[in-house]
Structure formats: C-alpha cells, structure tokens
Amino acid sequence: MTDGTGAGVAAGGEPETSDSLRAFGEVVKAFRKRARLTQEEFAPRVRYSVPTIASIEQGRRFPPPDFVERAEEVLDAFGALRGAARHLSRQPGLASWFRQWAKLEAEAVSLNTYECRVVPGLLQTEGYARAVTFSVPPLPDAETMDQRIAARLARHDLLSTSRKPPTSFSFIVEQAVLERHTGGDAVTRELYDHLLDLIERNWNVELQLMPLRQPVHAGLDGPLRLAETPDNRWFGYSEGQENGRLISDPKEVSRLHQRYAKMRSQALTPEDSLGLLKRLRGTL
Template sequence: MSIQYGGLARILKFARAKSGLTQDQLAERLNVSTSLIAKIETNRVVPQSDTARALDVVFDSGELFQEMSAEARASSGGSQWIRPWLDYEEHATMVRSFELAVVPGLLQTEAYARAILRDAGTRVPDLDVAVATRIERARVLHRGEQACRLFAVIDEAVLRRSVGGPKVMADQLHAIVQACSLPTVSVAVVPASAGAYSGLNGPLALASVDGRTVGFLDDPLDGRVVEDPERVNALEEVWETVREYALPGRPSLELLMEAAESWS
C-alpha cells in the first residue's frame, strides 16, 4: 500500500476530528455513504476526484485531497495505463461497453472483482485497494440526475464461466439483474447461438465526455485510450454491430435470471 494512500487516510481522519464532524455528518456533507468515509479512513478506498474535490471544499484545504487522491490512485489502484480511461469513465455521461469474457467493471460485485483480480493474473500492488477502487467506479451509475448511462453488451459465455465459484456467480448475476432496474442501465446478452460475430475480436468500451467520444481497448498486456475521431467512429460501428447480435431487453433479462438460478 502506498505512502500517499496511507497519508491521505490519516489526514482525512485528522481533518474530520479537528472539525468536530462525525463520519455520518461528513458523509451527509459530501452526499456519499458513511461506509465510503469509513473505507477511505481505513485505507480500503481511494476517493475519486469528485469526492476529493468535495473534501477540499469542506475542509478548505486548497487542492490537497485532490492531489493526494490522484497520487494514491496512480500508485495503488492498479496498472498505470488504465488511469486515463478511468478518468474519462468517471466524468462520462454515457458508457457503452462490450465484454467477451468477464462482467463489465462497472457492474462487478466485490467478490467477483476480487476473484478476477486474484485469479486472472492481473498485476496490482495491493489487491484490497484494487478491489475497492474497482467497486467505487460504480458510483457513476448512482449520481441521481447526473448518473452515467450504461449500455453494456456481454457474451453469454460471461454468464456461464465460473469466477470465484457458484455463490459468487449467482450473486454477481443477480446484481446485474438488479442494476437493470435502474433507468440508466441496460444490459444485453449475445446468446451462444449467435455463432461467430465481430465481438469475438475482443472487448471494447466507449465513453461520452464533454460532447465527444473516446474509446478503450484492453488486452492481456495493457490497454489504450483511443481518441482519434476516425478510429473512435470505427469502434462505434463495431459496437453497434455487436449489439445487433444481442437479444432484446426482456429476453436478455430472462437469460440473465436463468443463468443466475443455474448457479444457485
């Protein structure tokens, strides 16, 4: 765990105590959960930029929390190459994604994320921090009127592959079904019967930020943000083509529920 990260936790606890705020009161000021404050103060979560910015406002600390959280995310949250994408994702109004092998990061449960990061050979300095940081990413889906819209397409293989064991899979798929009850979340499944299709070339994601769209491509060694307009347009065409192979809303939801029950 990084020095910056541990220092951030200590400074937050000190600032909160000096101001006379309880964790509940600070959470209310920031419009976040009390559990998030507790996790930040115990080195289990690195605050995202909007939370860090709000902390600086509450404690009149300039940009201290923003700078420390940026350093902590860079050194503790995972691979360096994904940081630019996570910054786009955090500020996106819409994310479109396709996953061939795993549940999209924005929809992963803690247990599923831990199993993926632990068992798939992902190189992270601190597993607990990496898991917590990944889970915190989902906050973009719960920002009220400013919530990010998510349109996720996943291959049926994602539903059938055992990650972490039957209970983890059942809980994960039920969590996806629950997420689909949000008006801003849509998940479509490409059935195994689709056969060969363009999605077999690999996962991709697109984020709409400040009136433009950027893409992200991942592979076993690293990943890269795609900003060139022509290449982004090409990725959008691929995503639209993949979506055409997916089942409509209700059949996709029924397949998700059937798969969840099969793991129970």
C-alpha cells in the first residue's frame, strides 16, 4: 500500500497517537456516559465493535467518517463530535515520513499523481487497501490494520467537489496495475465500479491509463507526485519501500513537471481511459 500507510512500514513509521485524537476520544466518552450507555450498548448502535469503540475513546484509532456521523446522532451531541473531528490530526495510520506531504496534500489546489505499483491511495476502496496490505509482509496486527485503513479512507474527502475551492486531480496509472486483479475478482470488480463512479461524478478528477505497450515512457524512474499550494508554490514527492522524500528544490520540481507533462501525452486520453476501464469491467 502506498501513501505512507503501507505494509512493511519501518519502526520509525509506525502509526502514533496524537493529542487531538485523545481529546476527541474523551469527548466521545463524555457524551456516551451522558447518554448512560456502556461501550457494549453503544457499539451496536453505531455499528462498530466494542474494541473499536475502546480504541477510539483511548485516542488510538482515527474515527472513520461514518462513525462520527452515527455517534453524533446516537449521542445527540449537537454538532460537537463533527466539529471536533474536523480538527483531528491525520497522523495515526500514516508513516512519519509521509505526514508532511499529507499536510500539503490536504491544502493543495492541484495534485498530480503517477503510479506504477498500485492504485493510488485516494482512489482505493477499503477492500483493495486491505488486499494490498495482506499481500506484503510483515502483516500488521488487526488494530494497526484498522488504523491504516481508517487513515486511508479519511483522506478520500479531499476528492469532494464541495471543498472551496475544490482540488483539481490528475492521476496517471499503469494499465497493468488494474489488470493485476489484486485481491481477486470480487475486489477488482468493486474497484472498477468505484473508479467509474468517481470519474463520472467528480468533474475535478481526471484519470489516464498508461497502456501496456508504450515503447517511450517518461515515467521509468518510478512513481511521482506534484502538489500546488494555495499560494501557487509547487512541491514534489517520491516514495520507495519504507521511505519517502518531499521535494522542494525548484530545479528538481521542474524535472518532475517535465516528466509528468510528457506522460500525460503518452497515456491514453481521459475519454479513452474511461472506455478501457469499462471494457475491463465488462470482462468480470
């Protein structure tokens, strides 16, 4: 799994708790006790397990968006949980070397991503994310897995067109990544449906597939990302196994821009990519 939440994260990249998470957990606990509910009584009402509730209240797990909404309703929290959730640190579930980029990503007005290994994290389904994690040893324990998945899914709200201003996304993904069928046919089918729905609903998301045969390819040096900040500065990011590097030097960023621009001309057009994706879906 890429995006700093992958399997095989080094010791220095293990998920950590944060003050904001602990504070959120205390707020949840206070409202739960105000409602005179035990964790065992509260859990089925929000459709999460008792261990998950305990982890959230202890500040050890990032609360998924649907948990926040259900808890808000069940506990009649008059908007307090939604408000607190907006200020949560996204550190848990993200490797330490990815957090600086994640902060830039959250504020960016433009994001360009080329990926040749797996589907980019912002486009992944939960099933696909779990399948990737289970593919790469060492396997995490259940709690660490849940933290990583929650952190991944929490970042998906960056794609929303309701953000002001909405971020402009460009993704270039190798066709081979989609045809690998990571996780099996059922996971792949769900992934295809998710991508098709996302592309057709979100006018700010552009997906291009790099065809299997491309004799001249500007991305042979590996994955890359580019982010434009609100003040129109550009940063790059590259990621390998158990490490990542934020790139701020203008000359290096310029080289990445040149490569990405070339790949956009080498990949299938967004329209042709959509057609290919539909054909791939039709084979399952």
